[in-house]
Amino acid sequence: MARVNLVSKDNDSGLSVDLKVMTEALKRLGHDVVWADFRDAGMRECDAAIFLETPSEALLSFARRTVFVPNPDCLDDDEIKLIDRFDHVWAKSQTMHRIAAELPVRHLVLTGFATPDRSRPKKRRxxxxxxxxxxxxxxxxxxxxxxxxxxxxxxxxxxxxxxxxxxxxxxxxxxxxxxxxxxxxxxxxxxxxxxxxxxxxxxxxxxxxxxxxxxxxxxxxxxxxxxxxxxxxxxxxxxxxxxxxxxxxxxxxxxxxxxxxxxxxxxxxxxxxxxxxxxxxxxxxxxxxxxxxxxxxxxxxxxxxxxx
Missing domain, CATH: 3.40.50.2000 (Glycogen Phosphorylase B;)
Incomplete structure (x- = not known):
């Protein structure tokens, strides 16, 4: 079991869903997962830190290994300047994979992503x-x-x-x-x-x-x-x-x-x-x-x- 910090912002929107999805995926694997706000000056030391859309140079040193999961429609020049600092970049989509392949990333993985199942089969439409x-x-x-x-x-x-x-x-x-x-x-x-x-x-x-x-x-x-x-x-x-x-x-x-x-x-x-x-x-x-x-x-x- 590894200590994993998920770094992002809980915005009561898409990123909040991302945090929950990634937490579930990591806990399925038996990892100890906590959330950290990318705006904080520090966080617990961990085996891996996964940054969802929002990288933070200040928090990189708290993790032995680091992952960046960018969204292409939000990726800016400041984030691109940091991208070679991450051990992995995980791409949710083919578009993000294509963009990241042209950047100085250390290791690129096409992971896709997941969405919570909120179906109610008995609900009348x-x-x-x-x-x-x-x-x-x-x-x-x-x-x-x-x-x-x-x-x-x-x-x-x-x-x-x-x-x-x-x-x-x-x-x-x-x-x-x-x-x-x-x-x-x-x-x-x-x-x-x-x-x-x-x-x-x-x-x-x-x-x-x-x-x-x-x-x-x-x-x-x-x-x-x-x-x-x-x-x-x-x-x-x-x-x-x-x-x-x-x-x-x-x-x-x-x-x-x-x-x-x-x-x-x-x-x-x-x-x-x-x-x-x-x-x-x-x-x-x-x-x-x-x-x-x-x-x-x-x-x-x-x-x-x-x-x-």
């Missing part, structure tokens, strides 16, 4: 659409809203969760749509299992927990045809929207989707017979579960190599 933006403005919410402005009468009802008012992006709520505002983490599982269609056309993702959560819950998931989104969702059980390049975020180029493509995909998902929806939902869930288990196997192998 509404034949409606869920767009979960949360704190992020990088979910192509403008294209989603515009699709309902143009075609709302032909589409199922839409529910939007966002911690910000739509006017922040200059948007207005269309007919046949509601804005649920901020949703507590405890209520998220209820929403995930209530809505039949999950519309998550992200502009960029480090991993995309929201997309995978939908698959694990057996929903029909519509997302962007770009990595890592299209590694989660495949045409045989979901919908991939054509993507156009926009500005850079970190080390990746954001993607834009067209409202017309959004409307077409949602109409197709809504028109599926119940039997086909169930079959596609099972395929999507199986795909997500397999990727979860592949991550646990990759962490087992990578930790063995790191600590040897």
């Amino acid at each position: 509404k034949h409606t659409v869920l767009h979960m933006a949360g704190r992020s403005t990088a979910k192509n919410t403008a294209a989603v809203v515009e699709a309902w402005h143009r075609h709302g009468a032909e589409l199922p009802p839409l529910a939007i969760t966002a911690d910000w008012d739509l006017s922040f992006l200059g948007l207005t709520l269309p007919q046949n749509a509601e804005h649920l505002g901020h949703v507590d983490r405890g209520e998220v599982a209820n929403l995930l299992n209530t809505y039949a269609i999950h519309l998550l056309p992200s502009r960029a993702e480090g991993w995309g927990h929201g997309i995978v959560e939908g698959l694990l819950c057996g929903a029909q998931v519509v997302t962007t045809d770009a990595d890592p989104m299209n590694a989660h969702v495949r045409p045989e059980f979901g919908w991939l929207l054509p993507a156009a390049d926009e500005e850079m975020s970190g080390r990746v180029r954001c993607k834009r989707v067209d409202p017309e493509d959004v409307a077409v995909a949602v109409k197709e998902a809504a028109a599926l017979p119940a039997k086909d929806r169930a079959a596609r939902g099972r395929l999507g869930r199986a795909h997500a579960l397999a990727r979860n288990e592949a991550f646990h196997a990759a962490v087992r192998d990578a930790m063995g190599e790191l600590l040897s």
Whole structure:
């Protein structure tokens, strides 16, 4: 058993999920795991420190071996300057692996990642659409809203969760749509299992927990045809929207989707017979579960190599 420090920030969002996922993976292997805030000046001495998205030069000396798990959409020049200080860099996605392969890393591992299973099989689904933006403005919410402005009468009802008012992006709520505002983490599982269609056309993702959560819950998931989104969702059980390049975020180029493509995909998902929806939902869930288990196997192998 090794003493492992997970270094990041508990932000009640994606990084909080990352911390929980990595903690579970390491505890499965029998390691002693504690969390440390990357802003602290010190932490307990440990056999390995794993930095999730947020490296800290001040904390490197407290660990015998170190790992950096970057997100490409947040990777900045200051973090890149530190990247050769880490014994391992673990890549969640093919995109991150490609970017890191061009940087002076000591040892690069494609681990993938995992997402908690929040499915409630007995929950009755509404034949409606869920767009979960949360704190992020990088979910192509403008294209989603515009699709309902143009075609709302032909589409199922839409529910939007966002911690910000739509006017922040200059948007207005269309007919046949509601804005649920901020949703507590405890209520998220209820929403995930209530809505039949999950519309998550992200502009960029480090991993995309929201997309995978939908698959694990057996929903029909519509997302962007770009990595890592299209590694989660495949045409045989979901919908991939054509993507156009926009500005850079970190080390990746954001993607834009067209409202017309959004409307077409949602109409197709809504028109599926119940039997086909169930079959596609099972395929999507199986795909997500397999990727979860592949991550646990990759962490087992990578930790063995790191600590040897």
